Amino acid sequence: MSKNNLFNEEAKAKIKELAENIDFAMMETHLGSKPTHVIPMSTKDVDEDGCIWFLSNKNSEHNAYLSTENSIQLIYSKPSDMEFMTVFGHAFISTERPVLEKYYGKSDDAWFDGIDDPNLTAIKVIPKDAHYWDTKNGKLVSLLKMGMGAITGEKQDLGEQGDLKI
Template sequence: MSEKHLFSKEAKKKLRELAEGIDFTMMETNLGAKPSHFVPMSTKAVDDAGCIWFLSNKNSEHNSHLNSDKNIQLVYSKPSAMEFMTVYGTAFITTDKKVLKRYYGKMDDTWFDGIDDPNLTAIKVIPEDIHYWDTKNGKIVSLIKMGIGAITGKEQDLGEEGDLKINRPDYPFNH
């Protein structure tokens, strides 16, 4: 696997591609405790600043943890496409109606009583450290290349991995 670090605009594009393409992540909160707390979450969007957005219940355990410790880890995994990403960052909870309306969709009615549900919150994750693994060609091509490498003894390019560095001249910005 070759190493390819991406910066600024290219990094934001890759972050959006992976986070929105994989969609579900394991959100880890309460990082200083043993055990920490994990919950599966669906990514609503990656905004133009490179922040990742989720909807959440204000009474959830992860919201409770984020109220006392804003550090967060996200683990994205799509084994069928051989795409993976970890994101460490800072999370902020908001009840701003404009934000909630922007990210709320009909499928969210499964979890909430509409956009006016008093328990509806949004979580904004500001990434600080991002690392990704991407085969570029998917699982089947990667398996074929592994087989070719095993037969020929020649190293195959199975994809790329690297850090995503998002230029944030305005960090920390309003949340």
């Protein structure tokens, strides 16, 4: 894999591409303790500043942990497409009505009692450090390239990985 660090707008675009394509992240909170707290969360959006948004219940463990220590780790993984990303940052909980309206969708009714649910909150993650691995061609092409490399002994371009600096 070649190394390709991305900066500023390119980094924001890559975070958006991978977070929205993969969708579900393992959100890790309570980072200063062992064990940490990890829960799957669906990405609602990556905004123009590269911040990642989620909806959450105000009474959840991760909201409780974030209210006392806002460091957060997100782990995105889509093995079927050989796309991966980790994001370390700081999270902030919002109950602002315009934010909740922007990110709330009909599918969220499975978790909340509508947009007026008093337990509805949004979590904004501001990335501080991120890293990605992306084959660019998907799993099948990557496996074929690995096989070709094994047969020929020649190193194959299996994609790229690098740091994402906003």
